[in-house]
Amino acid sequence: MNTELIDHITNLFQERFGAAPAHIARAPGRVNLLGEHVDYNNGFVLPAAIDRATYIAFSPTGSNQTTLMAVDFEQEAFFSPQTIPSKTQMDGAPLPEWAHYPAGVMWALNEDHLEAHGLNAVYTSDVPRGSGLSSSASVEMGFMIAWQNLGGWTLPSMQRALLGQKAENQYVGVNCGIMDQFASACGVENRLLLLDCRSLEWKTIPLPKDVSIVIADTKVRRKLTSGEYNKRRAACEEAVRLLKQDLPGIKSLRDVSVEDFNRLAGKLPEEVSKRARHVVEEIGRSKQAEALLEAGNIRHFGELMNECHVSLRDLYEVSCPELNIMARIAQSLDGCYGARLTGAGFGGCTVNLVAHEQAEAFSEALANSYQSETGYPPEIYITRASNGAELVR
Numbered sequence: 480m481n482t483e484l485i486d487h488i489t490n491l492f493q494e495r496f497g498a499a500p501a502h503i504a505r506a507p508g509r510v511n512l513l514g515e516h517v518d519y520n521n522g523f524v525l526p527a528a529i530d531r532a533t534y535i536a537f538s539p540t541g542s543n544q545t546t547l548m549a550v551d552f553e554q555e556a557f558f559s560p561q562t563i564p565s566k567t568q569m570d571g572a573p574l575p576e577w578a579h580y581p582a583g584v585m586w587a588l589n590e591d592h593l594e595a596h597g598l599n600a601v602y603t604s605d606v607p608r609g610s611g612l613s614s615s616a617s618v619e620m621g622f623m624i625a626w627q628n629l630g631g632w633t634l635p636s637m638q639r640a641l642l643g644q645k646a647e648n649q650y651v652g653v654n655c656g657i658m659d660q661f662a663s664a665c666g667v668e669n670r671l672l673l674l675d676c677r678s679l680e681w682k683t684i685p686l687p688k689d690v691s692i693v694i695a696d697t698k699v700r701r702k703l704t705s706g707e708y709n710k711r712r713a714a715c716e717e718a719v720r721l722l723k724q725d726l727p728g729i730k731s732l733r734d735v736s737v738e739d740f741n742r743l744a745g746k747l748p749e750e751v752s753k754r755a756r757h758v759v760e761e762i763g764r765s766k767q768a769e770a771l772l773e774a775g776n777i778r779h780f781g782e783l784m785n786e787c788h789v790s791l792r793d794l795y796e797v798s799c800p801e802l803n804i805m806a807r808i809a810q811s812l813d814g815c816y817g818a819r820l821t822g823a824g825f826g827g828c829t830v831n832l833v834a835h836e837q838a839e840a841f842s843e844a845l846a847n848s849y850q851s852e853t854g855y856p857p858e859i860y861i862t863r864a865s866n867g868a869e870l871v872r
């Protein structure tokens with residue numbers, strides 16, 4: 480819990496609105512260990528909520544007006560249920576992009592006839608934006624908790640995640656899967672989360688003993704990520720459409736075995752075939768995760784992470800030179816079981832599984848080598864799996 484940030488937004492709230500906030504909500508970012516770009520193909524994912532989060536100080540306004548102060552953007556926005564559909568503020572000005580996430584949550588709640596009362600809020604985050612750690616899902620899940628608290632209704636955490644995904648798909652306009660909102664809503668301290676994205680059944684798995692999860696931020700941010708993301712998703716849908724000619728029973732790439740895919744891949748256009756191969760093989764890898772972790776076979780699990788990186792780089796083509804450098808250096812260092820890009824890609828962070836007693840030395844060596852090869856000072860930290868979105872006060 481970042482008490483410094485909580486104090487900061489509490490003070491700002493007091494200054495801006497003339498009273499202490501009624502509550503503080505916290506919603507974490509996430510890191511994903513295995514199962515990348517498979518959630519929207521009904522596969523399995525293995526994320527954890529991390530100890531970096533969005534913090535929201537809020538109070539009800541007693542009217543239908545919502546006023547938000549986004550500390551990290553040094554901007555304010557104000558809207559109501561009437562202005563939300565047109566993405567405008569109460570004075571008719573367009574809503575700034577950062578406000579689409581909280582406004583999208585209110586929109587999704589209104590669509591589902593759940594009360595979302597006007598609130599005043601000041602919020603900030605220590606999840607780095609655009610880094611593949613789901614800062615936007617953490618904003619959505621934080622506001623979901625705020626509106627749940629004021630609305631007098633209670634939804635199970637998975638339902639809150641699904642509404643957040645609906646906000647992102649239909650209001651923000653990114654065709655994301657369920658993984659990020661799920662991890663931010665359902666996180667459990669010191670546990671990994673294993674989600675079947677088809678049935679939405681999930682369970683927790685203890686973090687393997689004696690290993691640390693190290694996050695390495697390349698500091699590279701790519702623009703136009705959402706356009707590329709939506710294209711990848713469309714390629715997967717195209718693969719299913721074409722493969723159905725031979726496999727009429729399939730509904731998604733989850734239903735295609737590696738053997739069937741190998742037999743039929745030649746019938747697909749080259750690019751579609753590469754994208755689909757990543758997904759089919761990655762679902763195969765993620766299916767092995769639970770048994771490997773239970774058996775304490777971290778070495779093999781780490782190899783699957785390394786294979787995942789190669790596949791994201793060469794088949795799914797969502798990596799970038801800096802992510803490749805970061806993963807390559809990490810894989811060569813002592814104590815590293817596996818390293819790969821995490822999240823959507825195109826920049827952002829790698830996730831590394833590292834022997835606990837070597838994690839500090841690993842982080843330092845990785846930072847030094849990465850900076851001398853690329854010129855960028857990276858940010859590297861050992862993370863802890865945390866609880867999901869909650870009211871902290």
Ligand code: GLA
Pocket residue numbers: 514515516517518519613655656657658659822823824
């Ligand atoms: C983004 C999306 C997720 C998921 C990942 C890739 O984070 O929001 O739904 O598709 O990319 O695994």
